[in-house]
Amino acid sequence: MEDWDMFVSPWASSQSEEEMFKNTMYTVGQLAGKDRLLSSLYGLLIFLTPSNEMDENVRNDPTLTFLRKEITRLIYRYLKSVMKSCSQASNTTHHLVKLIPDLHICQHINFNKRIQIQMEDLLPLL
Secondary structure, eight states: OTTOGGGOSSOBSSHHHHHHHHHHHHHHHHHHTTOHHHHHHHHHHHHTSOOTTSOHHHHTOHHHHHHHHHHHHHHHHHHHHHHOOHHHHHHHHHHHHHHHHHHHHHHHHHHHSBOOOOHHHHGGGO
């Protein structure tokens, strides 16, 4: 993240939000690495997992629940084939799933808690 110009501190409304965002992104990066298939499956799982702010009917939708379970199984089976260890694949899958609520918070921070800069604030710097 240090290489991303848009995340040069201060960019969020608080230092703790910046740290939470950075730590979550780092952890996901460590778990998924540069594995495109794992990242694609995980992205799909994130997309299919409603945030806690969503209506309860959406969060408990049977079709979404079924799809999340199937994608989670695919992630586990894929990791098991790559890692050759059931316990390591299980732990990684579990950790990835547990990070999804944090990723929803990160999304909220990125879209709603960024420091807003007005063009007038930049004019003296030019």
